[in-house]
Amino acid sequence: MNTGGARIVSISNNGVRMCAAAARISTTDGGAVKAMERGDGGEKDLKLIKKVVASGHKTILEHLSFTIAFHDVSVLAEQGLIEFRLASYTVKSRRYVDFSGAGYVIPNGLTDEQLAVFKSNMDARFKDYGALLELGIAREDARFVLPYCFKSNFYMTLNARELAHVIASMRYGRLSRYEELKGIGESLAEQLKEIMGETDINEKPSQAQYTCKEKEANFAPLHVCAPESEVVIKPENPEEALSFALRLTDRFEGENAVKQLVKDARPRELEMLSYGFTVKNVSLSCVTHFTRHRMQSLIVPFPEEALLNGGYVLPESIKANKDALAVYENAFSDNLENAKKLSSLGAGCALLAYFALSGNTVDILFTMNARELLHFMKLRTCTRAQWEIRDAAQDMLSGLMESFPALFRYFGPSCAVNGFCPEGRLSCGRLQKTEE
Numbered sequence: 001m002n003t004g005g006a007r008i009v010s011i012s013n014n015g016v017r018m019c020a021a022a023a024r025i026s027t028t029d030g031g032a033v034k035a036m037e038r039g040d041g042g043e044k045d046l047k048l049i050k051k052v053v054a055s056g057h058k059t060i061l062e063h064l065s066f067t068i069a070f071h072d073v074s075v076l077a078e079q080g081l082i083e084f085r086l087a088s089y090t091v092k093s094r095r096y097v098d099f100s101g102a103g104y105v106i107p108n109g110l111t112d113e114q115l116a117v118f119k120s121n122m123d124a125r126f127k128d129y130g131a132l133l134e135l136g137i138a139r140e141d142a143r144f145v146l147p148y149c150f151k152s153n154f155y156m157t158l159n160a161r162e163l164a165h166v167i168a169s170m171r172y173g174r175l176s177r178y179e180e181l182k183g184i185g186e187s188l189a190e191q192l193k194e195i196m197g198e199t200d201i202n203e204k205p206s207q208a209q210y211t212c213k214e215k216e217a218n219f220a221p222l223h224v225c226a227p228e229s230e231v232v233i234k235p236e237n238p239e240e241a242l243s244f245a246l247r248l249t250d251r252f253e254g255e256n257a258v259k260q261l262v263k264d265a266r267p268r269e270l271e272m273l274s275y276g277f278t279v280k281n282v283s284l285s286c287v288t289h290f291t292r293h294r295m296q297s298l299i300v301p302f303p304e305e306a307l308l309n310g311g312y313v314l315p316e317s318i319k320a321n322k323d324a325l326a327v328y329e330n331a332f333s334d335n336l337e338n339a340k341k342l343s344s345l346g347a348g349c350a351l352l353a354y355f356a357l358s359g360n361t362v363d364i365l366f367t368m369n370a371r372e373l374l375h376f377m378k379l380r381t382c383t384r385a386q387w388e389i390r391d392a393a394q395d396m397l398s399g400l401m402e403s404f405p406a407l408f409r410y411f412g413p414s415c416a417v418n419g420f421c422p423e424g425r426l427s428c429g430r431l432q433k434t435e436e
Contacts, residue, residue, distance in 0.1 A: 004072030004105060004151060006184050008191045015064035016196075019160070020045030022060040023052040043197075050199040061161035061201055068156045068163075068188070074105040076303055076353055077184065078152040079284070080175045082291050083300065084166055087158035089292070094285065094358070095140040095386060100130050104149040107351060108179055114345050121338035121355070122147055128331040135324045140386055141315040143285060144359025145331040148303050163192065164201050165208075173208035177302075177350045217343040217352060220310035222332055225281035225361055227313075227388060229395035231403055233276025233367060238404045245269035262374060262410040263418060270370035273407075275400065278365050279392050283313045285358040289389040290366065293376055298366040304353035306360035307339060313359050313388060332357060373400070374411060382413040383428040 012018070014036075021036040028035070039045045052060055070078070082089050104122045106115070125147045132142035158166070169175045170185025189202060235241055246252060246269055252260045261267050279290070284306050291298060312332050318324045339355040368376060379385060380393035400408040414422050421427045 010067035012065040017041040018063040064160040091154040149354035168203035168208035172205040173210040225311040227392040231399040273370040276367040295372040307356040311361035378414040
């Protein structure tokens with residue numbers, strides 16, 4: 001019943017020719033321009049690419065890139081795809097866009113009885129979303145009642161090697177548990193075949209093998225919770241490591257060296273320090289804010305875990321509005337009862353993932369080096385940041401301050417670190433007030 005999908009809408013100019021040129025330059029005499037001029041961008045180059053890829057040398061594929069338009073897929077599919085680090089994404093904002101008319105994806109294979117429960121529940125959740133908006137609740141808080149089947153539209157740009165990896169994950173690997181994503185993977189594999197002809201760059205099923213335990217649907221009671229951050233991995237001697245890095249580059253010295261480094265356009269020395277965090281009780285909506293930071297390693301549970309765990313966030317704007325609170329609490333309780341009903345009708349956990357509401361919570365684990373943490377804190381401790389990730393970021397920064405105050409006392413929003421605000425006309429005005 002799902003009418004959404006994915007289409008390759010752009011291919012890098014001379015991409016095939018570039019891959020073939022890369023194959024030639026690594027094994028033959030001659031310059032880079034000559035290697036490219038020897039190609040034809042057609043069968044001759046594809047034949048060479050096929051030969052090189054078959055021998056296991058896939059790095060040449062990184063010179064061919066694609067942009068994919070994902071249209072009317074579920075936000076469940078979006079969440080699975082944006083976890084791939086070697087790609088670029090632009091996603092429709094749920095903070096600013098009204099999703100009242102977005103609609104939702106209906107998975108294939110539902111029985112008539114399951115379909116009735118599914119549609120009734122999703123219609124009710126969209127009605128709740130609209131009711132919250134009418135009560136004056138901001139979109140960024142009303143979105144927490146949207147189910148993970150609501151439709152998403154976004155762009156993804158990546159090179160051919162990573163695309164083959166993403167397709168394999170959807171067809172055979174971690175994401176293949178969701179029929180929707182498996183179908184998208186098959187569609188993209190066919191589109192890639194049309195472009196590459198007989199030159200098969202797809203990964204084999206064995207390369208995408210992923211072990212996943214199938215769990216029973218054990219539903220925990222509903223409970224309100226808030227993010228809790230903790231530093232769980234940190235360098236043993238951060239002062240010594242940073243001092244050594246600063247001596248090697250010989251760029252700054254004296255008691256203001258660390259402060260100067262933090263303000264510098266290329267604080268490469270900070271990459272020597274790596275930190276790990278757990279953030280517990282973070283909403284699925286907020287997980288996407290974390291996921292968008294590319295320079296990190298991140299572990300996120302399957303979305304159905306958020307539904308089964310029973311936790312959900314309660315925004316202050318809703319807590320302070322009696323009518324909105326009634327709508328909000330009923331949305332989560334009614335959704336849970338319908339999910340249990342669907343489970344009793346034979347639905348597995350993969351299908352129940354569509355019942356997870358955006359405000360349901362999970363625990364995540366990730367690592368970032370100090371340079372990426374500097375970028376993260378500039379954005380996420382800013383007053384313009386969404387309140388939930390801002391609270392989590394400030395909690396993270398407090399833990400870092402305890403660990404290494406000589407460095408992390410200089411971290412914070414862009415206005416405090418660099419003396420300028422990147423928000424333009426959306427600036428909160430804090431910097432201007434400070435200057436005055």
